[in-house]
Amino acid sequence: xxxxxxxxxxLTGLRRNVTMTIAMIxxxxxxxxxxxxxxxxxxxxxxxxQIFLDRVxxxxxxxxxxxxxxPDCEGEICKTLRTELEETPSxxxxxxxxxxxxxxxxxxxxxxxxxxxxxxxxxxxxxASFKVKLSDPERFGVINExxxxxxxxxSVLNQRELVERLxxxxxxxxxxxxxxxxxxxxxxxxxxxxxxxxxAFTRRTEVGIMRLVGAxxxxxxxxxxxxAVVAALVGAVLAIVGLFTxxxxxxxxxLADVYEANIVARISNSDVLFxxxxxxxxxxxMAAVTAYVTLRLYVRE
Numbered sequence: 468x469x470x471x472x473x474x475x476x477x478l479t480g481l482r483r484n485v486t487m488t489i490a491m492i493x494x495x496x497x498x499x500x501x502x503x504x505x506x507x508x509x510x511x512x513x514x515x516x517q518i519f520l521d522r523v524x525x526x527x528x529x530x531x532x533x534x535x536x537x538p539d540c541e542g543e544i545c546k547t548l549r550t551e552l553e554e555t556p557s558x559x560x561x562x563x564x565x566x567x568x569x570x571x572x573x574x575x576x577x578x579x580x581x582x583x584x585x586x587x588x589x590x591x592x593x594x595a596s597f598k599v600k601l602s603d604p605e606r607f608g609v610i611n612e613x614x615x616x617x618x619x620x621x622s623v624l625n626q627r628e629l630v631e632r633l634x635x636x637x638x639x640x641x642x643x644x645x646x647x648x649x650x651x652x653x654x655x656x657x658x659x660x661x662x663x664x665x666x667a668f669t670r671r672t673e674v675g676i677m678r679l680v681g682a683x684x685x686x687x688x689x690x691x692x693x694x695a696v697v698a699a700l701v702g703a704v705l706a707i708v709g710l711f712t713x714x715x716x717x718x719x720x721x722l723a724d725v726y727e728a729n730i731v732a733r734i735s736n737s738d739v740l741f742x743x744x745x746x747x748x749x750x751x752x753m754a755a756v757t758a759y760v761t762l763r764l765y766v767r768e
Contacts, residue, residue, distance in 0.1 A: 495702030
């Protein structure tokens with residue numbers, strides 16, 4: 468009987484404050500949806516980082532005199548550099564590209580989809596270089612220190628710097644989603660507090676009678692707390708449904724070309740499923756704590 472009474476009180480409260488309940492559900496759904504989006508961006512950034520780190524190479528560009536006079540890397544300076552690179556710890560492979568190889572790489576790979584730029588490429592456009600694959604991209608500093616000032620070396624390029632620029636963009640998207648989610652969460656908390664106060668005020672007579680006949684404070688206030696939890700749970704479910712819908716109907720289409728080019732990692736349904744329990748726990752926890760604090764502060768009797 469007690470359980471049925473509490474259940475009926477929760478339903479009654481939700482019906483009486485239906486407009487505020489709807490507002491709270493929608494605000495919670497938006498807040499949790501943005502929070503979930505931020506979590507998905509974090510997951511995507513982590514997977515994307517691994518994709519790029521697996522491809523990261525250090526490129527050592529040689530001076531013009533070596534690029535012109537030693538196309539086969541048979542001279543003493545070029546051969547010594549290659550041997551020492553191959554013997555350096557954490558170096559997986561060393562590939563020598565002369566000027567003709569560099570032009571071929573640029574026209575067939577870099578400018579593959581931009582024929583107007585590929586037509587402008589000439590042998591004088593690129594110096595000869597070594598492409599160095601590392602088992603640990605963090606070891607770039609060792610390569611730079613050891614070979615950056617060696618005779619015959621013009622400069623050392625670390626592709627990791629380009630990767631970090633991409634991650635800074637992803638981090639900016641994530642931070643923006645989290646910032647908006649925080650603003651929405653504050654709005655949801657205020658709505659929860661107002662809903663609990665109004666619900667308690669409209670049923671103050673009933674609560675007073677129950678207290679007079681011996682009902683505990685926790686027993687009389689539990690329906691108000693459950694109202695907030697139920698509304699937040701519905702909001703969390705809407706947020707999860709929204710993430711699945713956005714992912715399958717919009718995000719996949721918008722990022723299809725980027726996914727195919729393997730520029731960023733794909734967001735899968737399992738990723739959304741992975742963050743779903745987090746959204747439910749955050750939404751229910753936020754509602755329960757806010758309702759409990761509100762009842763302790765504003766409902767004294």
